[in-house]
Amino acid sequence: MAERRSPIAVAPLLLPATLLFIAVLAIPLIMTLMLSFYSWGQYTGIVEDFTVENWVEVFTDPYFGDVFLRTLRISVFATLLAALFGTPEAYILKRMDPRWRGIFLLVILGPLLMSVVARTLGWALLFGGNSGVANQLLMGIGLIDSPIPFMFTETGVVIALAHVMMPFMVLSVWASLQRLDPQVENAARSLGASQATVIRRVVLPQIMPGILSGSIIVFALSASAFATPAIIGGRRLKVASTLAYDEFLNTLDWPLGAAVAVLLLIAIVLIIVASNRLVERRYAEVFR
Amino acid sequence: MKRNGPIALIFHAFFVTFMVAPILVVCVVAFTSHGYLSLPTDGLSLRWFREIANYPEFVRAFWTSIYLGAVSSTVAVVLAVPAALAFSRYDFTGKGALAAFFLSPLMIPHVVLGIAFLRFFTQGGLSGTMAALIISHIILVFPFALRLTLSAATGMDRSIESAAISLGAGNLTLFRRVTLPLILPGVISGWALSFIQSFDEVTMTVFLAAPGTETLPVRMFLYVQDNIDPLVTSVSAVVILITMVALMILDRLYGLDAVLSGHSDRNS
Numbered sequence: 001m002a003e004r005r006s007p008i009a010v011a012p013l014l015l016p017a018t019l020l021f022i023a024v025l026a027i028p029l030i031m032t033l034m035l036s037f038y039s040w041g042q043y044t045g046i047v048e049d050f051t052v053e054n055w056v057e058v059f060t061d062p063y064f065g066d067v068f069l070r071t072l073r074i075s076v077f078a079t080l081l082a083a084l085f086g087t088p089e090a091y092i093l094k095r096m097d098p099r100w101r102g103i104f105l106l107v108i109l110g111p112l113l114m115s116v117v118a119r120t121l122g123w124a125l126l127f128g129g130n131s132g133v134a135n136q137l138l139m140g141i142g143l144i145d146s147p148i149p150f151m152f153t154e155t156g157v158v159i160a161l162a163h164v165m166m167p168f169m170v171l172s173v174w175a176s177l178q179r180l181d182p183q184v185e186n187a188a189r190s191l192g193a194s195q196a197t198v199i200r201r202v203v204l205p206q207i208m209p210g211i212l213s214g215s216i217i218v219f220a221l222s223a224s225a226f227a228t229p230a231i232i233g234g235r236r237l238k239v240a241s242t243l244a245y246d247e248f249l250n251t252l253d254w255p256l257g258a259a260v261a262v263l264l265l266i267a268i269v270l271i272i273v274a275s276n277r278l279v280e281r282r283y284a285e286v287f288r
Numbered sequence: 289m290k291r292n293g294p295i296a297l298i299f300h301a302f303f304v305t306f307m308v309a310p311i312l313v314v315c316v317v318a319f320t321s322h323g324y325l326s327l328p329t330d331g332l333s334l335r336w337f338r339e340i341a342n343y344p345e346f347v348r349a350f351w352t353s354i355y356l357g358a359v360s361s362t363v364a365v366v367l368a369v370p371a372a373l374a375f376s377r378y379d380f381t382g383k384g385a386l387a388a389f390f391l392s393p394l395m396i397p398h399v400v401l402g403i404a405f406l407r408f409f410t411q412g413g414l415s416g417t418m419a420a421l422i423i424s425h426i427i428l429v430f431p432f433a434l435r436l437t438l439s440a441a442t443g444m445d446r447s448i449e450s451a452a453i454s455l456g457a458g459n460l461t462l463f464r465r466v467t468l469p470l471i472l473p474g475v476i477s478g479w480a481l482s483f484i485q486s487f488d489e490v491t492m493t494v495f496l497a498a499p500g501t502e503t504l505p506v507r508m509f510l511y512v513q514d515n516i517d518p519l520v521t522s523v524s525a526v527v528i529l530i531t532m533v534a535l536m537i538l539d540r541l542y543g544l545d546a547v548l549s550g551h552s553d554r555n556s
Contacts, residue, residue: 005378013374014386017367017430021389025427028408032400035407089303092296104300106535108307109544113481114531115488117508118524122310124516125317125325133313163310171548195293224397226491227505231512241399241491248403248495258407261400268397 036259046254054259064243064260068267071239074157074229075222081162082218086169087211091203093170094177105174112167120231123160127151127232152234160232161222168221169214176210209283216275220268240264311528318525320518336522346523349507353487356418356503360425361433361482365475367426368433373467376441391431401428402495409496416498424496428489429482436481436547440474477542484534 039051058064089108093101111119126134127150135147150156180203188198226241233239238246240260247257292300320326321333340346374380375387393401401424409420444467452466468475490505497506504527511520538547 002377002379005380007380007382010374010378010380013370017371017390018386020367021427021430024405024408024423025389025393028404029396029400031407031411032404085303085306088296088299092292092300095292095296097291104304105545106539107304109548110532110535111307111311112548113484113488113535114311115490115505115508115524115527117490117505117512118314118527119310121508121512121516121521121524122312122314124512125313125521126310128325128516160310163306166307167548171545174545220395224399224491226399226494227509230509241397244399244403245494248406254407258403261397261403264397265400269395272395 032258033262035255036262038255040253040255054256057256058259058263067238067243068240068263070154070237071223071241071264074154074161074239075219077154077158078161078165078222079215079219081158082165082169083211083215085162086166086214087173087207090170090173090177091199091207093174094180108170109167111163112171116164116227117231119164120160120228123156123163123228124151124231127156151232152237154233154237156232157229157237157239160228161225164225164228165218165221168217169211172214172217173207173210176207180206209279212275212279212283216272216279220272223268223271224264314521315525315528317518318522322518325516325518325521336518337526339519340523340526343519345502346504346507349502349504352418352501353504356421356425357483357486360422360486361429361479363422363426364430364433364482365437365479368430368437368478369468369471369475372434372437372441372471375438376444390434393427394431398428398489398491399495402492405492406495416496416501418501421493421496421501421503424492425486425489428492429485432481432485433478436474436478437471438474440471440478444470473542477538477547480534480538480541481547484531488531 035046036054037050037052039047039049039053041047093104093108096104126132132147132150134150135144138144139147148155150159184206185198185202188202189195193201224241225239226245229237229239230242230245233242241264244257244260244264247253247260251257316327317325318336319332319334320328321330321335371390375383405420405424406415409415409417409424414420448470449462449466452462457466487503488505489503490509493503494506494509497503502510504523508520508523508527535544538544
């Protein structure tokens with residue numbers, strides 16, 4: 001199929017994009033890494049020397065520890081919510097009449113392409129205060145007795161983030177369900193397995209890679225989410241990305257902000273690579 | 289095919305409500321006639337849609353976003369087509385690494401991209417300019433343009449090209465009359481997805497946009513940070529409406545699940 005060519009022979013096709021990516025992606029990222037080792041003063045601004053001060057501060061100041069822990073906590077819970085609800089929904093969609101399925105796929109995946117600001121604004125409106133629609137509804141059906149504070153809390157950020165990320169999870173599980181052979185399910189049923197057993201013993205093991213890779217995507221995107229935690233969390237409930245934003249545009253301590261950003265990048269890349277490897281090793285047979 | 293049971297359908301209803309509720313509430317509140325956030329109890333009013341006209345910064349930001357999305361997606365697609373052809377046809381040293389490099393903007397948090405570009409363009413004296421926004425958005429949307437053109441180029445029937453060559457078509461004619469038309473659905477979807485990504489991006493752009501070059505999501509974000517009022521809900525409702533129209537076109541053209549997962553199963 002693919003012919004073997006020397007890198008020079010294919011260069012004319014690939015060079016423009018490669019040069020652009022080196023000039024405007026690799027170089028800025030290296031500059032950001034360097035920036036995190038510069039020092040900064042209230043009156044001196046950025047001084048281009050070499051110091052590990054910013055890194056020491058990020059790792060020792062408990063404030064930064066709190067923010068990174070909160071980022072981790074929020075992302076884990078948002079991922080769990082997405083997996084817990086997105087997986088059954090993908091399975092229900094698969095079993096649905098194709099005409100309805102098309103409509104509901106559009107309804108569920110569509111929000112993915114809608115402005116995050118608009119979607120988060122929707123949650124801010126639903127949450128808004130103790131008399132918000134969400135609380136009235138929950139109290140109306142008797143699920144809770146007193147209003148839950150959603151705005152400016154981690155609970156609110158987790159729910160809004162789970163909503164923003166849900167389409168990724170449904171999409172990922174949906175893709176793995178497409179590879180599922182319906183005959184295996186039918187065979188299990190004909191051998192007397194109940195619907196619950198079929199799901200637990202036949203369907204779930206086969207779509208596990210889809211759930212896990214969906215979780216990795218959702219986790220990575222939640223950990224780097226910005227607009228949703230900024231709007232629902234407010235100015236005080238900081239996560240890593242809103243903290244970096246603050247250092248850059250309010251405090252103007254760019255080197256410290258760069259250290260926070262680089263740490264976030266490294267943490268996310270490590271988590272993605274490690275969990276990808278784990279998933280691929282555990283489910284090697286699926287990827288073959 | 290077995291049908292879903294009642295419990296599954298109740299779950300489904302709950303799930304769809306959850307997905308639709310925040311979007312619906314924005315669109316409904318936008319029609320309020322009151323001066324404060326409220327559900328339109330006394331009939332629908334277009335008051336807050338008319339009010340948008342009195343805020344030229346929203347209108348200007350809207351056109352900035354359209355322009356930015358169109359220019360950056362077009363450049364990204366123009367760069368992605370030759371790259372996709374090279375990736376789909378040839379094996380060469382460093383292919384995997386180069387592909388990972390091109391797709392890496394998907395993995396890098398947008399806040400990091402924003403910071404890196406801010407530092408880069410400030411050093412280059414371009415910070416806050418439209419040029420800086422366009423260049424950074426090209427990088428941002430390139431992975432989407434590449435993925436969709438690549439799947440079209442991979443799934444394409446090469447024997448038609450061979451036939452054209454044997455009939456004496458030159459390189460340019462071959463590309464213009466045979467190759468490009470064959471991968472066009474992928475190219476158009478790649479452009480459309482890139483445009484939507486650029487049009488919606490807020491996190492990276494908020495670092496780069498200056499008062500004259502604010503995009504619509506950035507303007508909305510900065511506005512919402514200060515106060516939430518019916519005006520910003522009506523602006524959001526307009527954005528949601530535009531996205532919905534684009535979505536339906538994209539779905540008709542190519543299949544939404546195919547576009548979003550980057551495969552072109554429908555055509556192959």
